[in-house]
Amino acid sequence: MSSTSAPPPWSVHRLPRADGRVFLVTGGNAGIGYFVAEQLAATGATVVLGSRDTAKAEAAMASIRAQVPGARVRAVRLDLADLPSLEASVRSVGMGHLDAVVNNAGVALDDPPRRETSDGHELMFATNHLGHFALTRWLMPLLSAAPTARVVTTGSFAAKSERLDLDDLQSRKDYRPKRAYGRSKLAQMSFGVELDRRLRAVGSTVASVVVHPGGALDSLTPPRPSVHARTAGARWGAAPAALLVQGKHAGAWPAVRAVLDPSVHGGLLWGPRVFGLRGEPRPEPVWSHVADPSVATRLWDASRDLTGVDPGTVIGVIG
Template sequence: MSSTSAPPPWNVHRLPRADGRVFLVTGGNAGIGYFVAEQLATTGATVVLGSRDTAKAEAAMASIRAQVPDARVRAVRLDLADLPSLEASVGSLGVAHLDAVVNNAGVALDDPPRRETTDGHELMFATNHLGHFALTRWLMPLLAAAPAARVARVVTTGSFAAKSERLDLDDLQSRKDYRPKRAYGRSKLAQMSFGVELDRRLRAAGGTVASVVVHPGGALDSLTPPRPPVHARTAGARWGAAPAALLVQGKHAGAWPAVRAVLDPSVHGGLLWGPRVFGLRGEPRPEPVWSHAADPSVAARLWDASSELTGVDPGAVLGAIG
């Protein structure tokens, strides 16, 4: 009989220790990214908030330290919409290795007109997908340098909004027919497709890094616990949203799939993790990767287009670090 005991069931409120590990969370100063960072900070790991707004990052770090007094948390300036700046941002991390990056930051616009970055890319597609595509390329050597005993991870945060969308490979930047909500859903679908394809390429190259895709389900501000000044919630908003809690959840719970994807040793690359109840709320569990996010021919064309638009290719370094 083996003396090896089975690992305890996953408990979102009692996370395993991760002392000595280093995690980067893009957009860690607000929303779901903030709660990913706060929860990871309880494990003893060093958590780096990637944020384009220094003041918001400082507020987020103060809030995390108020919740987790011994938190090892710091920030790095990171603007995903500014592609030329990303290599320098990674250089400023000042770490010898990285155990995980949570590609979480995102922009969601509700109304026209269509907006572009200084590079001429549609803002949501550029920030949500192209920025993370390029960032992953610059982070890959640090991820590959993580100790061999633990598999470093690229965790990509998708969205339930992507489930009903399909990529238009001939108009990835919505130049012909711009509809904000559709453009957002497609940008998140592009992120998810990239995450799945990245894992395929890592496996093919014999890489030691895994790529996992997650989505938060339905996550509302009104169901999120207050973290002033990062997030404030009135009693009226809380009670008004109470009926919605039967179907969706707060952003603290929306962080659970990403946190598990970072920490749980049983999580493997190429998987999709989301909330247990109808994919909208509850504890994290694996679910089948959506077929349109896993189509290898679409993913390959998206990868090539993304490489051309960003001027970098994460795949170019995979063989060297495999």
């Protein structure tokens, strides 16, 4: 007789091995994206950092190798605000398949004036949402070539109180930076949920999962030479906040679990356990305004028109 034992409970401190798998992390050179990349590299996987800044990518790779001896890490130049460049960026990945992409990179502006990309799109909406929408289209054949791939979209708690203005997605009429940021992350999360609906409809082996990091502060983040510095004063000053929020290394945990845990299913939202702000990752109900299919469909159609590409046309395509 043979017996099988249940897998051990998930722990952020005992990640499963992922040797032979390939993961792409957009914005993997800094912040939460850096720690997602570092933690995934510790599993034995090949981790590709997508970064628009070559020097910062080199510094991040050096830091990951210092933390994870023998880490398999490389970088590709990826500028999500430059939509025409994304197809070539995906070709430069140089892999026959991709087991997961973590759509993490983002821009957050605190002050006016409103800024646009060279294509005339509002910068935060273009980078955080439109860039990942278009990138997913070019990555889909690589994802479909893997046995069970995942698209992991990193949203934000800032999106919880926002609602999309489908008649002014680019904030041309009333630009408020913090609101525009929250709406750009909401658009990104809505896309992640809608993508999974469409993947399930065609029986794809690719799943789409949405995560958010809760409250993640630089001052609670462990230092990484040349990537992130933290003074003793900042550490002690932020100590009271640690009761409610966490560092960016912990903000990475929901995305890392969404990539690695075989029990994670598409269409779910994962965030920190304690009030959605800190702690180990857990599933939580998808926010109703994120899951609204009528809004998501209109957003998808608008994104297709603005980018000139449609991830839906290549869902399930291998090659």
